[in-house]
Amino acid sequence: MNPARIDRVRQNLPAGYDVAAIDKRVTPIALWGFGSQWVADPEQCAALGAPAVDPATARGWSGSGPGGIVYAVVARTTAEPDPGLAEQCGQWTVTGGHSSATVTAAPAPVIAEARTAGMATAISTVVEGGNETHSHADTFSADLGGFHSFVTVVTDPGAPTPPLGADFAADLLVKTVSAMRG
DSSP states (O other), X not given: OOGGGGGXXXXXXXXXXXXXXXXXXXXXXXXXXXXXXXXXXXXXXXXXXXXXXXXXXXXXXXXXXTTEEEEEXXXXXXXXXXXXXXXXXXXXXXXXXXXXXXXEEEOOOOOTTOEEEEEEEEEEEEOGGGOEEEEEEEEEEEEOSSEXXXXXXXXXXXXXXXXXXXXXXXXXXXHHHHHHHO
16 A cells, blocks of 8 residues: 555546645545534534544645546544444534535445445535525545545536536546555
């Protein structure tokens, strides 16, 4: 397992994407647009969107283009993930600040010797004047014996161009794990 190889999967982005290194936001919930003050209901489901990882070990990138924003991240785990959590959290919510989200379990790709999970997230944010903005995120993760890797694709349902879909995100996770395993 070589986390530095996560950069190799950037070539799988569609043409025209701008790529940058990830910042300090290394959990799906942060990439869905939630700051540090959020709450999950039920509470235990938070571990799916904010797994116990060491941010100092995180590697990855983000790519933005006409189909949405793509994130690919890997980091060392700091606690053993609950193997039954994905089954317990078929649907859950996240609220924080002016945003709320409904997270629904999605079929995850099968990856040998990894525990995978999938989430489809509908996010609403109240902005100036009480208007709402909406976004969608597809997140697929893999627990890889000491490492947690995930791919998140955030899209704007009102964008004029077709969004990258859940299939793209799931496929990119499979390619990411394969690249890191060498």
